[in-house]
Amino acid sequence: MAGLRERQKAARERRILEAASTQFRKSGYRAAKIEDIAEAAEVSVGTIYNYYQTKGDILIATVAMEDQEVIAAGARILEHPPERVGAALLALIYQYYDSSLKYLSKEMWRLAIAHSIENPLCPSGQRYAELDRQLAKQVTDLIRVLQHRGDIDPDLDVGSLGQLIFSAINQAFIGFVKVDDMTLHDLHALIASQIEPLATQIEADVGTQ
Template sequence: MTGLRARQKADRSRRLLESAARLFREQGYGVARIEDIAAAAEVSVGTLYNYFGTKGDVLLATVSMEVEDVLLQGHQVVADPPKDIALALGRLIRGYYEHSLVYLTKEMWRTAMALSIDAPDSPFSRRYTALDALLCDQVCALVQRLQSLSLVRAECDANTTGAIIFNDLNALFTQFVRVEDMTMEALLSSMTVHNATWASLLGR
């Protein structure tokens, strides 16, 4: 029974987040209120507060939902990557990038980044940083997997190399979020150039 209640609670939480994401897209994150989110999800404000204390908590949970989805996609890439460094990195990171606007808008990403930077010791910032670390770990795991396939030079430290690659590609994403009229196509084009450079540096 406890397991069933936990699943029901998780399902309700996801429905609340999906409703909030739709509302944020329609009204804008800055305009939408907690009351609006509850109405969009067809629940009482009190019910919403049972799950999320603030609108920032809703935003963070939406980021978490986004990251969980792309990590699940990424596991498949790490398990069976293309036998080419640039293509393998591209498949993994493309999944991150293309999914980034499924639940969130650029405005929401900018807000999440700003909240994380403005209050680095807050629970929001610590959780946001932890989510970034999970994505970084997955890039490191891909580098390690490519190394096990003798595609990446053995003398490369997989964790250090993966972290550097992640930070580089995360910087591209940050630029994409900051520039409102930058397209996904432009982001993917920049990613391809960067991945080709990494492949030339890391290949055997």
């Protein structure tokens, strides 16, 4: 019974977040009403407040739903990464980027990022920071896989390299959501222009490429 209740709770929360995503896109985050989200999710307003205290909490939870799906997809890339270092890194990065607008618009991302900066110590702010840590860890894990495979110099500091690459990924994404006219294709080209030279340098250090 406990397992069934947990599944029902998870399904209910997902309905709320999917309804919130739809309402935020339809009405705009600030204009969207909890009552409309509750009606679309077929739950009571009280039920929503059992899960979340504010709309900001709902927004960050929507980010979390997107990120968990992305991390799961990224794990499959780590199991069988492409042969070249650059191709492997970009496969993971493009997976992150291409899923980013599934639940959130650029406006919603801007608000989520601002919320996390303005409220770093609140639960939703800490949750956003933890999601970033999970993504950074996955990037680092991919580099470690490539290093173990012999594609990257064994003397390189995997942790520092992972943080450096994740910082570039994050900064490029922030630039993307700030500019409404910037497309995913533009974002791909921008990050490739940064990652490919770095990957080439790493491969050159191996001496076997």
